Amino acid sequence: NAGVMQNPRHLVRRRGQEARLRCSPVKGHSHVYWYRQLPEEGLKFMVYLQKENIIDESGMPKERFSAEFPKEGPSILRIQQVVRGDSAAYFCASSPPGRVDTEAFFGQGTRLTVV
Amino acid sequence: EDQVTQSPEALRLQEGESSSLNCSYTVSGLRGLFWYRQDPGKGPEFLFTLYSAGEEKEKERLKATLTKKESFLHITAPKPEDSATYLCAVGTSGSRLTFGEGTQLTVNP
Numbered sequence: 683n684a685g686v687m688q689n690p691r692h693l694v695r696r697r698g699q700e701a702r703l704r705c706s707p708v709k710g711h712s713h714v715y716w717y718r719q720l721p722e723e724g725l726k727f728m729v730y731l732q733k734e735n736i737i738d739e740s741g742m743p744k745e746r747f748s749a750e751f752p753k754e755g756p757s758i759l760r761i762q763q764v765v766r767g768d769s770a771a772y773f774c775a776s777s778p779p780g781r782v783d784t785e786a787f788f789g790q791g792t793r794l795t796v797v
Numbered sequence: 798e799d800q801v802t803q804s805p806e807a808l809r810l811q812e813g814e815s816s817s818l819n820c821s822y823t824v825s826g827l828r829g830l831f832w833y834r835q836d837p838g839k840g841p842e843f844l845f846t847l848y849s850a851g852e853e854k855e856k857e858r859l860k861a862t863l864t865k866k867e868s869f870l871h872i873t874a875p876k877p878e879d880s881a882t883y884l885c886a887v888g889t890s891g892s893r894l895t896f897g898e899g900t901q902l903t904v905n906p
Contacts, residue, residue: 686840715893724898725841725884738893773840777892785831786894788840 685709686789687756688774694795695764703759703792707776714757715786716749719771731757764796799824803885803897810904813874818900820885821867829888830868832861834881835899841884844870875904 685708695701707714716728730738731751742749746764751757761768771793775786800823810816822830829848833841845854847863854861858879860871870883882901886894 688840713892717894717896725886725894725896727893727895730892741893785843785846787843788833790840793838 686774686776686787688772688789688792690792691790692793692795694797696797697765698763701761701764701768701794703761703772703774703794705757705759705774705776705789707757707774708778708787710778711776711787712779713777713786714751715775715777716757716759717773717775717788719773719791721770725773728759761794764794766796769794769796799887799889799895801885801887801895801897803883803900805900806898807901808903810872810875810902812876812904812906815871815873815875817872818870818883818885818902819867820870820897822885822887823866824887824889824895826889827887830863831886831888831894832859832868832870833884833886835884836881844883872902875902877904877906880904 687706689704714731717725719725727741729742729749746762748760771791773788773791775788777786802821804819829846831846832844835841845861850865852863858873862869880903882899884899886896
């Protein structure tokens, strides 16, 4: 999983601010997934993206959350007007094209703390 | 709705004491059963993917097996460095993974 790069590793935001989380997938991987891990809970799927396309966003909260994976650059998970309940570890994973049923490689995560 | 249940929630073993972790699942259309290891403060590390009942895979002291309703992760003669949380996940149509809540394994020297 060393190939999936997430930054920042730790992010502190005050209530009402915006949080931007970045994910650079393994080189050559065109599928990116975002998961959230709340304290004492399991990993929950949020969104699945391919380059310039959102494939499945059924796990994303309806408001304040958005994700993109542009043609160039990292995938971004954006949380507007953060609230204390957004405090969690956010993980990005990537998989190769045509192999979404095999393994997905995870990054080290961004730990968001809302104060 | 896809469901994954792992047991036990926590397991303490002595070094060398073999045991098994359980993952039971309910899905519509399994496209893979995944095992990951997660250390504190780190991301999940891929271990195995199993695709069909009867399949087995091994890696060092770990062996994963799959039936139609559950998977087992057998740990043979564990060492303290095997201490971690072990996550089970199922892949279904749509490419998302549905995770269980994990088994926290502690191996005492």
